[in-house]
Amino acid sequence: MYSFDPTEEQQMLIEAVNKYAANDLRPAARNAEESGELPRKIIAKGWELGLLQASIPETYGGFGERSAVTGALAVEEMAFGDLAGALAVTAPSLFATPISLMGSEEQKREYLPRIVEGEWSPYTAALIEYAFDFDPNDLKTIATLEDGRYSLNGEKAFVSFAKEAQALLVYANLDGQTQAFIVAKEAEGLSISEEREKLMGVNALPLYRVKLTNVKIPVANRLGGESGCAFEQLLASMRIANAAAAVGVANAAFEYSRDYAKEREAFGVKIAQKQAIAFMLAEMRTEIEAMRLLMWEAAWELDTGREDAVKDAYLASTGAADMAMMVTDRAVQILGGHGYIRDHPVEMWMRNGRGFAMLTGLAII
Amino acid sequence: MSIEFDAPKPVANAQFVLKTVAEEMMRPNSRYFDEHEHEIPWDYIEFMHSAMKAMGGNSLAPREPSPSSPPPEDERHRDDGGKRPPIGYQLIAAQMEALSWGDVGLYHCLPGGGLGAAAVHAAGSPEQREKFLARFHGDKPTFAAMCITEAGAGSDNSAIRTRATLDEKTKEWVINGEKIFVTGGDKSFTEYEKLGRGFIVVWASIDPAAGRAGMRAFVVEGGTPGVRVVKLEHKMGIRVSDTAAISLVDARVPFENILGSPTVDQNPTGFKKAMATFDATRPLVAATGVGVARAAFEFLKERLAEREIHIRYGLPRQKLTSIERDVIDMEIMLKSAWLMVIKAVWMADNKKPNALEASMSKVRSGDICTKITQKVVEMLGPLGYSREFLAEKWMRDAKITDIYEGTGQINRLVVARQILGYSGAELR
Numbered sequence: 001m002y003s004f005d006p007t008e009e010q011q012m013l014i015e016a017v018n019k020y021a022a023n024d025l026r027p028a029a030r031n032a033e034e035s036g037e038l039p040r041k042i043i044a045k046g047w048e049l050g051l052l053q054a055s056i057p058e059t060y061g062g063f064g065e066r067s068a069v070t071g072a073l074a075v076e077e078m079a080f081g082d083l084a085g086a087l088a089v090t091a092p093s094l095f096a097t098p099i100s101l102m103g104s105e106e107q108k109r110e111y112l113p114r115i116v117e118g119e120w121s122p123y124t125a126a127l128i129e130y131a132f133d134f135d136p137n138d139l140k141t142i143a144t145l146e147d148g149r150y151s152l153n154g155e156k157a158f159v160s161f162a163k164e165a166q167a168l169l170v171y172a173n174l175d176g177q178t179q180a181f182i183v184a185k186e187a188e189g190l191s192i193s194e195e196r197e198k199l200m201g202v203n204a205l206p207l208y209r210v211k212l213t214n215v216k217i218p219v220a221n222r223l224g225g226e227s228g229c230a231f232e233q234l235l236a237s238m239r240i241a242n243a244a245a246a247v248g249v250a251n252a253a254f255e256y257s258r259d260y261a262k263e264r265e266a267f268g269v270k271i272a273q274k275q276a277i278a279f280m281l282a283e284m285r286t287e288i289e290a291m292r293l294l295m296w297e298a299a300w301e302l303d304t305g306r307e308d309a310v311k312d313a314y315l316a317s318t319g320a321a322d323m324a325m326m327v328t329d330r331a332v333q334i335l336g337g338h339g340y341i342r343d344h345p346v347e348m349w350m351r352n353g354r355g356f357a358m359l360t361g362l363a364i365i
Numbered sequence: 366m367s368i369e370f371d372a373p374k375p376v377a378n379a380q381f382v383l384k385t386v387a388e389e390m391m392r393p394n395s396r397y398f399d400e401h402e403h404e405i406p407w408d409y410i411e412f413m414h415s416a417m418k419a420m421g422g423n424s425l426a427p428r429e430p431s432p433s434s435p436p437p438e439d440e441r442h443r444d445d446g447g448k449r450p451p452i453g454y455q456l457i458a459a460q461m462e463a464l465s466w467g468d469v470g471l472y473h474c475l476p477g478g479g480l481g482a483a484a485v486h487a488a489g490s491p492e493q494r495e496k497f498l499a500r501f502h503g504d505k506p507t508f509a510a511m512c513i514t515e516a517g518a519g520s521d522n523s524a525i526r527t528r529a530t531l532d533e534k535t536k537e538w539v540i541n542g543e544k545i546f547v548t549g550g551d552k553s554f555t556e557y558e559k560l561g562r563g564f565i566v567v568w569a570s571i572d573p574a575a576g577r578a579g580m581r582a583f584v585v586e587g588g589t590p591g592v593r594v595v596k597l598e599h600k601m602g603i604r605v606s607d608t609a610a611i612s613l614v615d616a617r618v619p620f621e622n623i624l625g626s627p628t629v630d631q632n633p634t635g636f637k638k639a640m641a642t643f644d645a646t647r648p649l650v651a652a653t654g655v656g657v658a659r660a661a662f663e664f665l666k667e668r669l670a671e672r673e674i675h676i677r678y679g680l681p682r683q684k685l686t687s688i689e690r691d692v693i694d695m696e697i698m699l700k701s702a703w704l705m706v707i708k709a710v711w712m713a714d715n716k717k718p719n720a721l722e723a724s725m726s727k728v729r730s731g732d733i734c735t736k737i738t739q740k741v742v743e744m745l746g747p748l749g750y751s752r753e754f755l756a757e758k759w760m761r762d763a764k765i766t767d768i769y770e771g772t773g774q775i776n777r778l779v780v781a782r783q784i785l786g787y788s789g790a791e792l793r
């Protein structure tokens with residue numbers, strides 16, 4: 001069956017997240033972007049929505065099952081409020097969700113309860129590397145098996161909350177396959193940059209460079225234990241999250257510029273009454289809808305165990321990244337000179353909009 | 366309620382069956398009829414007619430409505446205790462996509478009521494439906510067509526000048542005017558021996574002073590005196606589908622052939638009902654565009670595969686070849702356009718107002734099917750441009766999607782009005 005209505009439960013969740021996004025994240029976003037700091041109180045409040053908790057089974061301290069569709073709906077709403085804020089609130093998922101989905105029994109028991117039962121605490125993952133042709137399936141960070149332990153070597157970029165993280169999930173190349181390794185913060189050979197990454201956007205999110213020099217970890221710390229993990233599935237979850245966030249940011253920019261266009265007058269009419277503006281808005285709305293459906297389908301495929309999920313998550317993420325750039329650019333255009341001024345959020349959304357082409361790995365559903 | 370993307374069984378079945386029909390009955394005829402414009406594809410028409418009859422009425426899938434006439438109202442929203450949700454429009458969309466993948470011009474030659482019957486469905490009384498629509502279940506293939514467009518009235522179809530006046534003595538409507546671009550106009554009006562008697566639905570004003578409120582549709586039976594097919598257009602694409610100019614000079618039509626009220630009321634219901642036809646049919650036209658685009662896209666991928674070029678999905682864009690980037694972009698366009706069609710018809714099936722989604726799907730389909738087919742021709746180089754293959758034909762066929770049933774611009778207007786909450790007067 002085809003069906004496009006979220007369940008009642010999902011609808012309630014969407015409304016709750018939307019309220020938080022609109023009342024907490026959005027009003028704090030500009031200050032956070034300029035100061036580089038999102039107040040912890042706001043992050044804590046987002047954590048209380050229980051998105052991660054609801055995706056982890058009771059046995060491990062949560063109260064539900066992972067649903068990619070539900071996760072995608074929530075991430076979209078949160079990013080509608082503010083991208084950096086959404087990535088901050090959901091950062092612990094980067095560590096917990098892969099463990100919940102693919103961890104060994106011991107890994108789940110050791111980490112999940114302490115993450116989900118308490119307050120928001122910094123856990124993270126390190127996927128991205130600093131290279132123009134970065135490819136998650138061809139990592140330059142290398143894992144080798146030596147004397148019954150894994151040794152990790154390489155450098156990771158854009159690692160959120162690395163400085164204070166209790167533990168990181170580090171993705172590395174093991175015999176040509178991307179695998180994940182749990183690395184404790186005190187591990188020898190792990191060094192985290194003093195300086196934060198300086199990016200075009202998402203400045204409220206503390207991101208760091210992470211160096212691994214002969215970091216030795218027990219074999220039990222490989223995600224999934226001896227048999228490892230199905231990275232393609234995790235990557236698909238990250239790509240869907242990326243696409244969902246792109247749709248959320250684009251929708252924020254669309255609604256803001258639509259409302260502005262209905263207010264702003266030029267040449268005696270509202271600018272929205274000019275086709276040049278109205279047609280841009282119509283195309284923005286159409287593209288958002290197109291990519292939202294593609295992203296939903298990939299999420300549904302992931303939930304129902306379809307093979308196409310991996311490819312379709314890639315298509316959704318690729319398409320949504322382009323769409324977000326197009327839509328946010330036009331939002332700035334519709335505001336004219338005012339769009340370029342930092343009093344309005346659209347310029348920030350445009351800077352964020354470009355990020356989706358390279359930020360896969362900063363969110364997961 | 367939940368978010369799901371499983372094609373319902375009858376939809377999946379129809380797609381499966383029609384793929385064979387498309388491959389056996391359409392593709393082999395595509396080039397011939399492209400090069401023999403105005404020749405009627407009799408074998409195809411007769412085959413399709415008997416195939417549809419054999420499968421249960423005027424339909425290609427058992428006990429479901431046909432692609433050329435919408436499901437009757439009661440079936441559209443069939444409620445059997447919530448066990449089986451209505452899928453009438455979803456099924457039609459899937460059928461139209463599959464047949465257009467075969468050949469969108471030949472799809473238009475599928476016997477049945479087409480837009481003409483759709484207008485009777487939307488604006489006619491139950492008696493009129495019975496009277497005018499039974500013929501499509503007859504022994505001979507039968508056609509109907511819709512005549513709105515005139516030389517001076519296309520997108521702005523409220524500007525039509527065709528007039529209908531009531532002859533009080535005979536209680537007949539007398540219609541005068543000239544219609545152009547009537548799809549299937551010839552097969553619907555001209556009395557061919559191999560065809561059952563068809564009709565055309567002619568839009569005319571019963572009171573020019575009343576503007577839109579005075580617009581009505583009239584069922585004009587095939588062969589009516591005073592009505593003539595004066596021209597068949599020569600087109601860039603969909604050449605097998607006849608596009609007729611029809612003139613009406615003192616054409617007399619029985620009183621009861623008017624669809625809707627015979628007097629001018631203040632509510633422009635006649636016009637609104639015509640527009641309602643478009644809400645229903647826009648995603649279906651969008652589906653035809655998706656079908657053509659998919660044909661071209663699959664053809665491209667097959668040619669690439671022959672040369673051992675396989676698309677490396679999953680690579681970062683910076684590592685992809687230009688061919689791979691183009692193919693991936695096309696696939697994104699194609700898949701998302703189809704999902705937009707599906708969502709729009711799913712809404713129609715579930716009685717959800719879908720004017721926004723219907724027009725968005727048409728905008729998107731018009732955009733992507735022109736882009737994809739044009740790109741495929743470019744990417745295939747001489748093979749794309751050559752008439753030895755069908756790629757160039759699909760590019761010519763695709764373009765019509767962005768023109769009829771509301772041009773891309775008109776559908777953008779509809780979308781914009783919806784999202785801005787504007788009336789036609791506020792944004793024109």
Ligand SMILES: Cc1cc2nc3c(=O)[nH]c(=O)nc-3n(C[C@H](O)[C@H](O)[C@H](O)COP(=O)(O)OP(=O)(O)OC[C@H]3O[C@@H](n4cnc5c(N)ncnc54)[C@H](O)[C@@H]3O)c2cc1C
Binds near residue numbers: 264267271333336338
């Ligand atoms: C960094 C910067 C430096 C500047 N420097 C100067 C300067 O030195 N001196 C100076 O005088 N000004 C300056 N400007 C102002 C600049 O020229 C205006 O911002 C510009 O003319 C647009 O006007 P607006 O911002 O009021 O946008 P609006 O006029 O409100 O336009 C909003 C949107 O509506 C569109 N629009 C408006 N009218 C129509 C129409 N009829 N049809 C279709 N679309 C329409 C616009 O294209 C735009 O997309 C500067 C602006 C910036 C951002």
Ligand SMILES: Cc1cc2nc3c(=O)[nH]c(=O)nc-3n(C[C@H](O)[C@H](O)[C@H](O)COP(=O)(O)OP(=O)(O)OC[C@H]3O[C@@H](n4cnc5c(N)ncnc54)[C@H](O)[C@@H]3O)c2cc1C
Binds near residue numbers: 512520608768793
């Ligand atoms: C092959 C074919 C089959 C057809 N079949 C049928 C049929 O069966 N029955 C029938 O009644 N008609 C049919 N048509 C007619 C079709 O619906 C019209 O061609 C279409 O509505 C456009 O009208 P037009 O050609 O007069 O273009 P115009 O209305 O003259 O448009 C010219 C251009 O102006 C743009 N434009 C118009 N108004 C606006 C506006 N307000 N804002 C911005 N841009 C605008 C249009 O988008 C277009 O780009 C068919 C046409 C073709 C080519």
